[in-house]
């Protein structure tokens with residue numbers, strides 16, 4: 653518990669700094685370069701995504717990630733938003749890996765739906781309805797069964813490339829292995845509070861080195877299914893720091909909430 657609260661604090665600092673930087677019109681520092689450094693501290697331990705590689709990736713102005721779920725709805729984390737209701741304060745940036753690109757589509761939010769179970773039984777997901785539909789950008793479908801909750805996943809985001817590091821200008825990506833609930837729960841810090849049906853873990857338990865980090869929250873954990881279609885299996889939620897050994901990333905278990913998300917999308 654204490655561990656998890658500490659992480660939330662870190663996140664809020666990062667989100668606050670990102671929001672401040674964007675309102676002040678300050679540049680978000682660019683990634684220093686390719687390839688990732690040898691010490692593996694660079695999305696932590698990842699590389700830059702290619703333009704168009706993950707077209708449904710969304711950057712949100714409060715300093716979170718998201719994925720385009722329908723042409724007018726972004727799926728993100730409940731902890732990235734404050735409440736359900738009308739909300740025109742969020743700007744979504746879509747269609748680019750470079751947040752400074754003149755090709756970026758910037759669309760305002762019109763309303764938010766925050767998972768009603770997040771504060772009790774878990775379910776760190778939320779929907780952001782955009783002011784209008786975005787045309788020509790593919791959406792990312794959700795896993796509706798738990799069959800894919802195993803193997804290797806891809807993570808992506810504009811969050812810090814090292815713990816407490818700067819938010820990134822260019823989208824970064826990495827692959828992380830699934831960690832089973834029992835192993836994840838045994839990692840100390842806040843991991844004993846893991847909600848096995850609502851959350852799934854991923855990362856290198858023994859060595860760390862590859863992970864999501866502050867500012868990646870709300871973004872997707874995904875892979876191609878058997879037919880080659882990209883599918884979302886998780887939403888970046890929390891962890892004890894970033895890329896530490898014995899501290900895997902924790903993701904909302906999308907298959908558990910896929911029908912709730914679909915129902916909410918109908919009425920938002």
Ligand code: 4AZ
Pocket residue numbers: 659662663664863864865866867868869888889890891892893894895900901902
């Ligand atoms: C965050 O604060 C955050 N290492 C996201 C992911 C992880 C930790 C923190 C997992 O957005």
